[in-house]
């Protein structure tokens with residue numbers, strides 16, 4: 428197969444959210460296809476990567492998985508530099524964990540790029556009682572609307588629900604953003620040809 432006309436993209440993504448909500452487990456499911464029931468808390472920051480192909484484009488995802496433990500917050504700012512998107516997490520089976528999302532949005536928008544798309548991910552769907560599911564999902568959707576986030580998605584790393592879908596939708600968004608930026612700068616480049 429001829430790969431020569433495929434473009435390459437590198438997307439640096441940062442992830443945040445309260446301690447223990449399942450960030451690291453989510454990335455391990457995506458990058459290794461595994462579910463770990465006994466992860467240790469992340470010390471400071473962890474790094475995950477995966478290569479994918481979407482719409483003929485070769486994409487490298489670099490994800491910086493920031494620990495949710497407040498004691499590491501002071502050393503995390505540098506990892507936000509150059510990030511093109513954010514993934515923020517809360518635990519659907521522990522609805523109070525959504526209250527930290529606001530603070531994470533502020534951190535990403537002030538120390539990272541103010542215009543970066545941020546998505547909200549509800550984790551551990553497998554632990555949510557059926558009668559509580561509708562209310563928890565509504566809380567996630569309302570929070571995403573309130574904070575101007577790109578979308579909310581419910582997931583389970585344990586039963587592998589919506590993990591790849593969350594990345595697919597985010598990558599699609601980033602590709603669209605990049606192509607609209609390119610369209611916006613192309614006319615100027617035509618005025619000043621380089622040849």
Ligand SMILES: Nc1nc2c(ncn2[C@@H]2O[C@H](COP(=O)(O)OP(=O)(O)OP(=O)(O)O)[C@@H](O)[C@H]2O)c(=O)[nH]1
Pocket residue numbers: 444445446447448449450451452453463464465466467468469470493494495496550551552553554582583584585586
């Ligand atoms: N049942 C269930 N448990 C999960 C799921 N995702 C994560 N867990 C468990 O939740 C616990 C904490 O997960 P982590 O991924 O370490 O949480 P974290 O957000 O990275 O935590 P910090 O690194 O401290 O910020 C682990 O015991 C996981 O196995 C899930 O989808 N379902």
Ligand SMILES: [Mg+2]
Pocket residue numbers: 450451452467468469492493494495
């Ligand atoms: Mg972790």
